[in-house]
Amino acid sequence: MSKRDELIGKYADEIRSKIGQEPDMDLLRKVTIGCGPSIYNRDSATVATSQPKEMETVKNNFLIRKLGLSDGPKLDDAIDKAAETYGKSNATKYRAVFYYLLVKHFGKENVYA
Template sequence: MGRREELIEKYAGDLRNLGIQPDMALLEKATEACGPSIYLADASTVASSDPQEMERVRENFCKKKLGATDEARIDAALKKAVETYGSANRNKHRAVMYYLLAQELGGL
C-alpha cells in the first residue's frame, strides 16, 4: 500500500469516527483535489479558526473546484463541515473537510 492509500484509509477512519460511512470514491476524489498538500504537515490540515484559511477553502475549493456560486450555501456548508469535524479538533484533515464540503455542495 502506497502513502496515498494509507492517507485515504486514515481519512476514512476520521469519517467513521464522526459516524459517517465514507463513500470511498468521493473520498479518493477529495484527496486528489488536495494535490500534494496531503504530504505536507501544515498544508494537509485546515485551520478553521483562521479566516484567511477558510477564505482560501471557499475560493479555491468550493468555488473553483466544486463550482458553487451561492455565498449563503457555501457559508452554511463551511459551518456544517467545521461543526461535523468538531470546532475544537485542531487536526482537521484537508481531504476530510473537502469530502464533507463536496457532500454538502455536490461536485467532484
C-alpha cells in the same frame, strides 16, 4: 501500500470515528487525489477553521473554483456546518476529509466522476 493509500485509510477512519459515517471510499479517494501534494505537507494537509483567511481560501479555491459554486452566504454556512460536523474542538481537521464533507453537503460528487 503507497503513502497516499495509507492517508486515504487514515481519512476513512477519521470519517468513521469523528463524524460517525461510513465513507464513500471512491469519492474519498478522488477528493484526496484532487488535493494534490498538499496532503503530504503537515501544514497544508490540515484546515485551520479558526483562521478566517484559511476559510476564505477554502471558499474561493475549492468551493467556487473547483466545485463551481456561486459566492454567497450559503458557502460560509456550509463551511461552518462542515467544521461543526468534523468537531469544532478537533484541532486536526484533514483537508481531504473537510473537502469530502463539503462535496457531500453540496451534492457535487459529479465533479469527481
